[in-house]
Amino acid sequence: MSTAILTGQPVPGSSIEGDLRSLGFEVRIASGTADAETLLAEVPCADRVALVDARFVGHPHALRLGLTDPRFPLAAVPGAVTAQASGRQELTRALARERSAEAAVLIDSLPDRVLTALTDDGATVHRPELGTLVAEVPADPQARNEARQSVAAVDDEAVRLKSAVKARDGFFTTFCVSPYSRYLARWCARRGLTPNQVTTASLLTALIAAACAATGTRGGFAAAGVLLIASFVLDCTDGQLARYSLQYSTLGAWLDATFDRAKEYAYYAGLALGAARGGDDVWALALGAMVLQTCRHVVDFSFNEANHDATANTSPTAALSDKLDSVGWTVWVRRMIVLPIGERWAMIALLTAFTTPRITFYALLIGCAFAATYTTAGRVLRSLTRKARRTDRAAQALADLADNGPLARCVARITRVRLGSPLLVAGAGTAVLAVSLFSGVTWAPVAGALVYAITAGQALYRPLKGALDWLVPPLFRAAEYGTVLVLAVKAEVNGALPAAFGLVAAVAYHHYDTVYRIRGNAGAPPAWLVRTAGGQEGRVLLVTLLAALLTGDAFALALTALAVAVALVVVAESVRFWVASHRAGAPAVHDEGEPA
16 A cells, blocks of 8 residues: 655645655645644555655645655655655654754745755655656745746656666667667557566467477477567566566566576577487587577676675776777677677577577587687686675675585585685586596586586685686586586486486576576575575585496486476475565565676
8 A cells, every 4th residue: 555645735736646646655634744743643554655745836746756656765856755654663763854944945845855854864764866857845836837838848658668668778679679679568568468478478478489499390490480589579568567667676686687598598499409300400409599598698797796896896898898888880889799688588589480409509509609708708807907895795695696505515524634725626626527528537617516516615714805706606517517518418318418407497597597696785695595406516526426337318317306306496496485485575676786
């Protein structure tokens, strides 16, 4: 429930009461500060409450932005201030202060005085960017007339549609999808559809596309390409609907991020199945594409978390990037060459429709490899040239992303010798593991995995605060996923690569879920989950043992069983956590970062 307390009597001809009711507020009128305080006390503590000056003149969307966004405990626009349950105490305290100081009024509008009191108390109050939208409290009839003329001069709905589009997006999304998907978002809003429903529709469309690709026919591939683009349009629409109607939620952000990965990787599997029907085995390419794409994302996540709250965050490389951004065309070129989700899916859809799965995967691997090299090199240069001090929070986030299990932690506790910097130790262990995988000796990978487990524990013996320590988590991801890929290829048995694909998909889900928890300030997954899943070094050792002990179909069956077990554990815990967080009223979030 939401309640708006109008301070003062509405001016004749004012639409403020109707505007507030259209936004879902129950309107009550207070004659003064004391009356407003009494009415505020009567509103249930769990409800949103707003103080609005009865003389307010402005666009309905300005009120919507200021009073209904679920992401912020306290928010305000000129003439109006609102609080959710978590900000209620601060609002009540500020209003009480204004009542006691009412004799010395310097600001005519009570909501604006309360906002000043909140600011003086150090409260964090969100003030949305209104742009051309009007929100003010006119002091006299002439000012009221001028404000109304300003309202009439700006198309509220056009501004709302424009703001529904993400401020920073890829070229394909910006110019080929958003010009019409925003209208689809409005259509959905007017029919009461929620972003989560649109997100689910996008997932279903992508799964149908994957099924079409799995038929292995030219018609199936063509249909798959069309449906994949349709799925992406819906994927854009859900975020635009959330921004258009301010329907943000913790559950929605998780569904949007998780389903994006599920759609893409399910489509890879569909392409591989379709190719197999035509006699072409591309499972290794499909798994390689998933490994490369996931490692790219881990690089993004690790770098961003490492520098989320770093101090002195400057470097010549960043300055050069800012200069390039001032040249219009370079912005779009740089956004396209990193192959964000829009460009990537458009390329996959076109190649699926007109070529073969093998060509599609070759192009995807080359494009993603170039993009990964470009972005990682730039971030390495920034890290080496900036003078930044990373916080304990950033170091903990990187340790959580590393996903070390009980074996590595045991090594870290009992080992007395410190081998060197975290990145060098992790790199050495990964190199030993890589050499052992290609040695041709049956038990060499097991020995390599043991060395890797020791170095994984050593790498985290101190906080990851070095300039390049953010590379440790992606290095671990490449080591684990690469081990599964190489051993499945070397098994040379039907079913090993599809089973490996399933295992990497399940483990990648766990790693993505860790990222989304950290982004939502929920911390890492529970310790029991990490122990049960074995940790990344434990899974590496287990897979190498299975490869050494089992051959042929037995190895493929073991990988399948491991994939199912990991998937059941991590997905069940993830769903439980996010649904429980949503029901408990966790703060709403919405990711406006770089396109994935």
